[in-house]
Amino acid sequence: xxxxxxxxxxxxxxxxxxxxxxxxxxxxxxxxxxxxxxxxxxxxxxxxxxxxxxxxxxxxxxxxxxxxxxxxxxxxxxxxxxxxxxxxxxxxxxxxxxxxxxxxxxxxxxxxxxxxxxxxxxxxxxxxxxxxxxxxxxxxxxxxxxxxxxxxxxxxxxxxxxxxxxxxxxxxxxxxxxxxxxxxxxxxxxxxxxxxxxxxxxxxxxxxxxxxxxxxxxxxxxxxxxxxxxxxxxxxxxxxxxxxxxxxxxxxxxxxxxxxxxxxxxxxxxxxxxxxxxxxxxxxxxxx
Numbered sequence: 001x002x003x004x005x006x007x008x009x010x011x012x013x014x015x016x017x018x019x020x021x022x023x024x025x026x027x028x029x030x031x032x033x034x035x036x037x038x039x040x041x042x043x044x045x046x047x048x049x050x051x052x053x054x055x056x057x058x059x060x061x062x063x064x065x066x067x068x069x070x071x072x073x074x075x076x077x078x079x080x081x082x083x084x085x086x087x088x089x090x091x092x093x094x095x096x097x098x099x100x101x102x103x104x105x106x107x108x109x110x111x112x113x114x115x116x117x118x119x120x121x122x123x124x125x126x127x128x129x130x131x132x133x134x135x136x137x138x139x140x141x142x143x144x145x146x147x148x149x150x151x152x153x154x155x156x157x158x159x160x161x162x163x164x165x166x167x168x169x170x171x172x173x174x175x176x177x178x179x180x181x182x183x184x185x186x187x188x189x190x191x192x193x194x195x196x197x198x199x200x201x202x203x204x205x206x207x208x209x210x211x212x213x214x215x216x217x218x219x220x221x222x223x224x225x226x227x228x229x230x231x232x233x234x235x236x237x238x239x240x241x242x243x244x245x246x247x248x249x250x251x252x253x254x255x256x257x258x259x260x261x262x263x264x265x266x267x268x269x270x271x272x273x274x275x276x277x278x279x280x281x282x283x284x285x286x287x288x
Contacts, residue, residue, distance in 0.1 A: 181228075
């Protein structure tokens with residue numbers, strides 16, 4: 001295959017999930033025989049030394065090891081720089097395709113809709129229950145809700161504040177942001193507006209990406225008839241919960257700062273810290 005003829009560049013970031021990566025690649029090989037594609041595997045400093053030799057035996061796969069774990073967004077940025085497809089498909093290492101129509105339908109939709117930057121499908125768990133596929137942007141209003149300083153109905157929360165949502169649509173629908181576990185993006189949009197913000201190490205980088213694209217006039221759309229499995233959380237299963245919670249807080253503050261400004265973000269972050277200190281003091285006093 002001539003590399004310049006490639007239509008879709010799949011990018012898979014690996015961090016100690018080698019067997020899942022092999023499964024993800026197998027789903028691409030099985031379900032993408034009608035298109036020209038390449039698979040870019042970016043390895044975030046995994047420890048399995050036999051992984052590369054396994055990938056070398058698989059056609060259309062290009063393996064790029066990194067010297068250290070640079071995070072999800074930066075690793076995808078690296079993969080994009082090595083890719084050449086007209087469309088870029090981000091596939092989590094713990095996700096896989098189910099049928100031959102998904103990629104073709106995504107390409108067709110993007111070709112037919114100039115205002116759409118990226119599309120995703122309805123994500124499923126391994127036992128085919130619906131999984132988190134999209135969400136609303138994290139806003140100051142949501143921050144006040146998390147702090148217990150704002151109350152609203154369940155319906156309002158779901159429509160405007162929830163950042164992790166299941167797909168229940170029956171037709172293509174524009175949403176705030178798509179979970180980057182399995183999304184297709186137009187290459188020219190990435191060239192125009194850049195890819196993931198390198199300031200994010202993990203969490204909220206997909207939200208920031210779609211926020212930036214939306215500000216530029218592009219939509220992010222869910223195609224609910226398309227189903228993709230996403231197991232979720234496999235690459236972080238060995239990491240400490242305290243570390244993960246700190247990363248969530250850091251990335252949440254970072255998104256607020258980029259979307260609402262330093263003053264608002266710093267004010268809300270200070271409230272979170274005060275609240276946390278208050279609860280810690282209460283917990284300590286109960287032990288006395």
